[in-house]
Amino acid sequence: MTFQVLLFAQLRELAGSATISVSANAQTAAQLLTAIAEQWPALAPALASSRLAVNQAYAQAETAIAPSDELALIPPVNGG
Amino acid sequence: MITITADPLDLNTLIAAVSAPHCGAIASFLGVVRNHNQGREVLFLEYECYAPMVNQEMERIIAEAQTQWPVHTIAVAHRTGKLLIGEASVAIAVASAHRHAGLQALHYTIDELKKRAPIWKKETWSDGSSWIEQCGH
Numbered sequence: 001m002t003f004q005v006l007l008f009a010q011l012r013e014l015a016g017s018a019t020i021s022v023s024a025n026a027q028t029a030a031q032l033l034t035a036i037a038e039q040w041p042a043l044a045p046a047l048a049s050s051r052l053a054v055n056q057a058y059a060q061a062e063t064a065i066a067p068s069d070e071l072a073l074i075p076p077v078n079g080g
Numbered sequence: 081m082i083t084i085t086a087d088p089l090d091l092n093t094l095i096a097a098v099s100a101p102h103c104g105a106i107a108s109f110l111g112v113v114r115n116h117n118q119g120r121e122v123l124f125l126e127y128e129c130y131a132p133m134v135n136q137e138m139e140r141i142i143a144e145a146q147t148q149w150p151v152h153t154i155a156v157a158h159r160t161g162k163l164l165i166g167e168a169s170v171a172i173a174v175a176s177a178h179r180h181a182g183l184q185a186l187h188y189t190i191d192e193l194k195k196r197a198p199i200w201k202k203e204t205w206s207d208g209s210s211w212i213e214q215c216g217h
Contacts, residue, residue: 056135057136074198
């Protein structure tokens with residue numbers, strides 16, 4: 001399965017792209033994060049502190065994912 | 081009511097939007113860009129956001145505030161793009177029948193926005209720039 005993942009801020013700059021593709025047999029947020037770490041080592045400096053969002057809501061480690069979901073990596077936020 | 085915009089924020093617009101005849105209090109907050117952070121002189125900030133999720137997360141935060149305190153309407157506006165010193169980055173207005181509920185809901189809304197809304201700011205100084213980690217102040 002191929003997942004498209006949106007990137008923002010320092011993650012977008014580290015990848016040089018606002019979206020990355022990840023090929024993985026992942027069914028949970030935690031499994032996808034592991035695959036991202038393996039396939040996109042450039043993201044390493046900011047990945048450990050980032051959270052996955054599934055369909056515009058923060059995911060837990062066991063949150064189920066599918067390639068049709070809107071997936072995004074959220075680095076530490078700093079609004080306001 | 082949630083607005084994400086590249087245009088300058090106007091707190092009075094939010095106050096007008098939340099005001100209602102039965103509300104005796106409108107609590108408001110305006111966050112502005114300051115000229116220093118962690119000992120360095122800041123020239124300007126650039127805000128980036130994941131707009132659809134900011135809308136979703138702020139809807140959740142506003143609903144949580146309205147569950148905890150008897151408030152009528154909460155309006156939030158956040159700026160994106162390049163902001164200079166003194167420009168407003170975030171504006172919030174809360175209308176309620178009485179002041180205590182409105183002030184507490186206001187406090188909750190800005191604190192949770194800072195913790196949860198997917199918004200990022202990059203600082204530019206005279207000698208470089210960087211995305212900022214949350215400072216907690």
